[in-house]
Amino acid sequence: MNNQVFTVLGIFVISIFSAATLANAETSVKSSAFEKTTLVEFTNNDSSPIQSVKMWLGKDGSTFQTFKSEKGWVGQKTSQGVLVFSTAEPLKIGQSVKFGLKTDIEKPSINWRTIDASGKEISSGKVTPNQISNIITKPNSQSSSSQSNNKQGTENTKSGGFDNAVFRIIPENPKGGDDIRVIGDGFPPSTYLDFLVNDSKVQDFKTDNTGHLVGRTKIPITLETGRIDLTLADNQGHKKTVSIRISESQPIVQTTKRLTINQVTGLAEPGQTISVNGTGRPDSSIKITVKDPLGIKMFETVVKADSRGSWSYQTTIPLDAPLGSRQVDISDGVETITKTISVSVSNTIKIFASSITYAPGEKLVFNGTAKSEKTVQVTINDPIGKEIFSEIITPDNSGSFNFEYQTTQSSPKGTYAVFATQGESNYVLRIGLGGLPTPQIIAKIDKLNYQSDDKVKLTIQGAPKSSASVLIIDPSDKVKTTETVTMGLDGANTREISLSGFKSGIYTIVAKQPQSQTKITFSVGLQTVSGTIKAQTTKNAYLPGEGILVLGSTDPNTILNLELTDPDGKISKRKDIFSDKTGKFSDGTFRVPTDAKQGNWILKVKSGVKFIDAGFTVSGTIEKTFTIKLDKTEAYHAGDHMSITGTGADKSNTIIIQILDPNNVKIQELQTRSTNEGSFDTLWTIPTDKQSGKYTIKAVSGQVNAEASFDIQ
Structure with missing residues (x-):
C-alpha cells in the first residue's frame, strides 16, 4: 500500500518538476x-x-x-x-x-x-x-510553434530549410488595411523571403545572419472578412504558412494633425497676461520652453491637447521679469515651432524720486521722462488722499522733466502718491514722509464731469492680487452701488462704470481696504453757470513757491474751470472743479512756480461764457544757498552706497563732485546735472579698499561750491 502511495507521489512530483521546468x-x-x-x-x-x-x-x-x-x-x-x-x-x-x-x-x-x-x-x-x-512563445525554439495562438496555426510546405522556422504577426487579429509586424526565427540566414497574403505577394523581407526576421507590412484593405493565409517563401519553393481570421474593417478616421499655433503677441509687458493656442495630435503632450538670448532655459511647461487636437496655455509675465527678448519653443515631440517675444515697458511716462523716504521739512525732488514737447500733468496727494500739489510741465527735447515739492515740519506723515499724466499714459509713484511708503490704495478717474450716457473709467491701484471694496455714494449721501474688485499682478484694476440711471449731481467713489481707503468725486450732468461768479485769492501778493487758495461762490452744482496764467499770458496750470449744492467752491492745489516771473498773475475762474479774474502779484525772490547733503549722518563702511543730493545750484547746469581722502587727495570725481529748479542727486559706491578716516565731498556749480564731510570706519 505504502509503495503504491510513494509511486503515485513520485509521479506527481516528477510532473510538477517537469511543469516547473517548462x-x-x-x-x-x-x-x-x-x-x-x-x-x-x-x-x-x-x-x-x-x-x-x-x-x-x-x-x-x-x-x-x-x-x-x-x-x-x-x-x-x-x-x-x-x-x-x-x-x-x-x-x-x-x-x-x-x-x-x-x-x-x-x-x-x-x-x-x-x-x-x-x-x-x-x-x-x-x-x-x-x-x-x-x-x-519567443520564436526561437521548436516548441514555440505548437504553443502559439491557435488563431495563427502554421504549416510547412516543401519545408527543407524551414523545418525549425516559425513566425507570427502583431497584432494577432488585424483588420483589412491594418499595419502589422512580422517576426520570425529559424529561417535560413541572410535569405530573401516573399511575404504572401492568400498566395499574393505584398512584401519581401531578408533574414539576418542568425535567421531572425523582423519586418513591417500592411494587410490589404480589399480583403473580405474571414480566414486568410499568410506565407513566407523563398525562391526554392520552401514555405511557412500561418492561417488567421481578419475582422471587418472600420471606417478610417483621420486623427493625425500637424502642430500649429495661432498668432502670438511679439511684445509684452511685465504683469501682462499672454496666451497661446493651436492644434496638434489628439491627446498628445505639447511642451512649451522659454529661453533667454543665450539659450538658457528660463521656464518650461507641458500642456495636453484634447481629443480633437486643440490646446491652449495662458500665463502672466512676472512684474520683476527682466526686459529683453525670449525664444519660445513649442514642440509635440515630432515638430518644433519657434517664436520670439520681447518683454519691454511701453509706458511713455515715468517719474523717479531722489529718495524713497523723506523727513518732514525736506524737499521732495522728482525727475521724469515722457514724450518731448507735450505737456505732463503732475499731482501729489497726501496720506488722506487730498491733492496738495498740481502742475503742468513741458518736457525738454530729450523728454526729460523735473519738479519739486517743499514739505514742512507739520506735513502729515505717511504715504504720498505722485501722479503723472500725459495723454492716455499714466504713472503713479509712492514715497514715504517720516517712514517707508506702504501699498496704499489709490483711485483715479479719466475726467471730472460726465453725462448720463457716459462711462467712468476708474483705475484702482493697490497691492498685487489684493481685493478692495468700491462704493459709489449718490448726491443724497446714499450708497448707489457696491462691488469687490481684485488687483492684477501689477497691482492695478481698471474698469468702466456705466452711468445709466444716475441723476444729475455730485457723486463720491470710495475705494477701501482693511488698512487704507481713498475717495474721489465726480459729477453727472452738471451745467455751466447761468448767474454770476464770485472768486478771490486769500492773498494779494505771493512769493515764488507759495501755495494759492481761491474761494468763491456761484450757482449750485455747476462745473467750473480754473486757469493760472503768468504775466506773459502763458497758462501755468488748469483744473476743473464744481460748486457744491450751496454754490460754494474752493481750491488750494495751485502754487506759484519756484521760478515764477515777477509781475501780475491771474487765476481765472470760468464756466461757459461766464468768468472772473482773481488777480495777484508775484514779487521778490527766494534766496537759495548751494548746499549738498548725504543720506545719513553716521559713519559709512567700505562697499556702502552713498546718496548725494544738492539744492541751490545753477539751473540745468553740470555739477562736478570731488571726493577727497583724509590727506585731502582727490580719489574720485563724479559729474551730474542739476534740474531747472537747481537741484541734483547722484550715487557713489565707496571702494572696498578705502581706509578709515574723515573724507570730504566738494561740489562745484558754475561759480559757487559746497562741501560736506563723512567718516569711513
Whole structure:
C-alpha cells in the first residue's frame, strides 16, 4: 500500500518538476481580480532581464481607469490606451513584479508584452483573471510553434530549410488595411523571403545572419472578412504558412494633425497676461520652453491637447521679469515651432524720486521722462488722499522733466502718491514722509464731469492680487452701488462704470481696504453757470513757491474751470472743479512756480461764457544757498552706497563732485546735472579698499561750491 502511495507521489512530483521546468522557459503571468480591480504579477523565467512591460485591453471599448506599480517602476498611459511600465533596474531571472490596475469593466482579459533593455521583445501573451496566461512563445525554439495562438496555426510546405522556422504577426487579429509586424526565427540566414497574403505577394523581407526576421507590412484593405493565409517563401519553393481570421474593417478616421499655433503677441509687458493656442495630435503632450538670448532655459511647461487636437496655455509675465527678448519653443515631440517675444515697458511716462523716504521739512525732488514737447500733468496727494500739489510741465527735447515739492515740519506723515499724466499714459509713484511708503490704495478717474450716457473709467491701484471694496455714494449721501474688485499682478484694476440711471449731481467713489481707503468725486450732468461768479485769492501778493487758495461762490452744482496764467499770458496750470449744492467752491492745489516771473498773475475762474479774474502779484525772490547733503549722518563702511543730493545750484547746469581722502587727495570725481529748479542727486559706491578716516565731498556749480564731510570706519 505504502509503495503504491510513494509511486503515485513520485509521479506527481516528477510532473510538477517537469511543469516547473517548462514554465522557467517563459515569463509567468498570473492575474486575480475583484470587481473592477485587477492584480497582475509577472515572474521572469526568461533568459533576459525585463526592462519594461506593456499592457492593453481588448477591442471591446474597455479602458484602464487608474494604475499602480511597485517601487522602482514608473508607469504611463499612452494616447492609444496602452500602459507602459519601465524600470531603471531590470527584472532579473526569477524575480517578480506586481501591478494594480482599475478598469471600467469587471475581470478583463489583458494583453501583455515584456521587453528587454535593447527594446527587443522577450515574450507576449494574454491573461484572464484566475486563469493561466496564454503565452505567445519567443520564436526561437521548436516548441514555440505548437504553443502559439491557435488563431495563427502554421504549416510547412516543401519545408527543407524551414523545418525549425516559425513566425507570427502583431497584432494577432488585424483588420483589412491594418499595419502589422512580422517576426520570425529559424529561417535560413541572410535569405530573401516573399511575404504572401492568400498566395499574393505584398512584401519581401531578408533574414539576418542568425535567421531572425523582423519586418513591417500592411494587410490589404480589399480583403473580405474571414480566414486568410499568410506565407513566407523563398525562391526554392520552401514555405511557412500561418492561417488567421481578419475582422471587418472600420471606417478610417483621420486623427493625425500637424502642430500649429495661432498668432502670438511679439511684445509684452511685465504683469501682462499672454496666451497661446493651436492644434496638434489628439491627446498628445505639447511642451512649451522659454529661453533667454543665450539659450538658457528660463521656464518650461507641458500642456495636453484634447481629443480633437486643440490646446491652449495662458500665463502672466512676472512684474520683476527682466526686459529683453525670449525664444519660445513649442514642440509635440515630432515638430518644433519657434517664436520670439520681447518683454519691454511701453509706458511713455515715468517719474523717479531722489529718495524713497523723506523727513518732514525736506524737499521732495522728482525727475521724469515722457514724450518731448507735450505737456505732463503732475499731482501729489497726501496720506488722506487730498491733492496738495498740481502742475503742468513741458518736457525738454530729450523728454526729460523735473519738479519739486517743499514739505514742512507739520506735513502729515505717511504715504504720498505722485501722479503723472500725459495723454492716455499714466504713472503713479509712492514715497514715504517720516517712514517707508506702504501699498496704499489709490483711485483715479479719466475726467471730472460726465453725462448720463457716459462711462467712468476708474483705475484702482493697490497691492498685487489684493481685493478692495468700491462704493459709489449718490448726491443724497446714499450708497448707489457696491462691488469687490481684485488687483492684477501689477497691482492695478481698471474698469468702466456705466452711468445709466444716475441723476444729475455730485457723486463720491470710495475705494477701501482693511488698512487704507481713498475717495474721489465726480459729477453727472452738471451745467455751466447761468448767474454770476464770485472768486478771490486769500492773498494779494505771493512769493515764488507759495501755495494759492481761491474761494468763491456761484450757482449750485455747476462745473467750473480754473486757469493760472503768468504775466506773459502763458497758462501755468488748469483744473476743473464744481460748486457744491450751496454754490460754494474752493481750491488750494495751485502754487506759484519756484521760478515764477515777477509781475501780475491771474487765476481765472470760468464756466461757459461766464468768468472772473482773481488777480495777484508775484514779487521778490527766494534766496537759495548751494548746499549738498548725504543720506545719513553716521559713519559709512567700505562697499556702502552713498546718496548725494544738492539744492541751490545753477539751473540745468553740470555739477562736478570731488571726493577727497583724509590727506585731502582727490580719489574720485563724479559729474551730474542739476534740474531747472537747481537741484541734483547722484550715487557713489565707496571702494572696498578705502581706509578709515574723515573724507570730504566738494561740489562745484558754475561759480559757487559746497562741501560736506563723512567718516569711513
